Amino acid sequence: MNNKYKILIVEDESNIRSFVKTILETNGYQVLDSRTGTQAKMMFSSHCPDLIILDLGLPDFDGTEFIKEVRKSHSVPIIVLSARTQEEDKVQALDLGANDYVTKPFGTAELLARVRAALRNSRHGIDGEKEGNKPFVLRDLKIDYESRTVTMKHMSVKLTQTEFNIVALLSEHAGKVMTYSVIIQTIWGSSDTGSIKKLQVNMANIRKKLGIKPGSNQYISNELGVGYRMYNE
Numbered sequence: 001m002n003n004k005y006k007i008l009i010v011e012d013e014s015n016i017r018s019f020v021k022t023i024l025e026t027n028g029y030q031v032l033d034s035r036t037g038t039q040a041k042m043m044f045s046s047h048c049p050d051l052i053i054l055d056l057g058l059p060d061f062d063g064t065e066f067i068k069e070v071r072k073s074h075s076v077p078i079i080v081l082s083a084r085t086q087e088e089d090k091v092q093a094l095d096l097g098a099n100d101y102v103t104k105p106f107g108t109a110e111l112l113a114r115v116r117a118a119l120r121n122s123r124h125g126i127d128g129e130k131e132g133n134k135p136f137v138l139r140d141l142k143i144d145y146e147s148r149t150v151t152m153k154h155m156s157v158k159l160t161q162t163e164f165n166i167v168a169l170l171s172e173h174a175g176k177v178m179t180y181s182v183i184i185q186t187i188w189g190s191s192d193t194g195s196i197k198k199l200q201v202n203m204a205n206i207r208k209k210l211g212i213k214p215g216s217n218q219y220i221s222n223e224l225g226v227g228y229r230m231y232n233e
Contacts, residue, residue, distance in 0.1 A: 005119055008049040009033040010040040010066065011081065012059050016104070020053060020081070023108055024115070036060045041069065049076065051118055056082040056093065064096055071097035077118035081106065087225040091179050094226065099176045101226075117175040120232050136171040138231065141210065141219055143171050152210055162187065163206050166199075167230075170220060174232035177223050203228065 007024055011017040012035050021031045032047055034040040037058045044052070052070070056063035067078060077099045082089070090101045099118050102111060136143040140153045148164055150157040159167065165187050170178060184195045203222070212218050221229045 004030070005050040006030040006032065006047060007051045007053060007115070008040065008043060008047070009053045010037065010058065010063070011053070011055040012036065012057070013055070016055075016081075020111070023111065027112060029115075037063065037066045040066060044070065051115065052076060052078045053081050053115075054078055054098070056080060056084055056089070064093060067093060067096045067098055079114055079118055081111075090226050091181070094177055094179045095181060101177065117232060120175055136174070138171075138174070138219060138233075143167060150210075157209050159206065159209060163202055163209070166202055167206060170228060170230035174230045177227050177229045179227040183227065 007029050009017055009020050009024075009031060011020065011033070014035075017033050017035070021033050024031045032043050032049060034043050037060050040052075040054075040058075043049075054063050054066060058066070063080065063082070067080075070076065070078065078097065080090075080093045080098045080101045081104065082093075082101070083104045084090075085103050093101055100114050102114055135145065142151045144150075145168060148168075150159055150164065150167060166183065169183060169186055180196050180199060184190075184199055187199075188195065203220070207214075207220065210219060212220065219231060221231070223229060
């Protein structure tokens with residue numbers, strides 16, 4: 001198998017870097033690897049990878065600075081692979097533009113699944129630019145952006161305008177974790193002390209109307225303390 005996707009690994013720990021590189025190469029990906037952020041910047045500019053796997057604890061500067069630098073001009077998917085497990089670290093990285101956040105230690109199957117999801121999301125974005133407002137379809141769920149309608153198993157789902165806007169936003173970024181702050185800022189334009197609770201109430205109503213059982217991650221997952229993710233398969 002040859003996926004023809006080029007992935008840049010930015011990781012200062014040689015054993016982890018080698019391990020991730022072996023996993024990816026075994027699954028047909030082309031791999032570039034870097035120990036420092038400075039070297040990674042040069043490799044990114046020279047090789048234009050399709051995806052970046054980034055550790056935050058780099059020897060020359062913090063990985064969040066690398067995210068900021070890349071996001072000035074590129075939308076390439078970035079998966080953070082870090083030992084930092086605090087919610088605020090996850091939220092910061094995602095708010096800066098990372099597509100996903102995987103904490104160490106991690107499983108091989110999980111990492112590969114996150115890589116596939118990030119690459120699919122990237123392709124979906126490119127297709128969306130070409131095809132305009134093509135409806136989003138995920139198994140029994142269909143979201144028609146032009147008519148602003150949602151159907152589940154071909155049955156109409158009656159959402160409020162705000163609920164539709166939330167579902168549309170999540171679907172447009174399917175596969176990516178959307179933090180509470182990004183969703184709130186996009187939907188309401190500002191936040192206050194009750195914003196997260198307001199979002200959670202809307203999400204509970206959306207899940208109920210879509211027939212998603214409480215506690216289930218079907219279609220939409222709740223990344224506790226961080227945000228929400230709509231699946232893309």
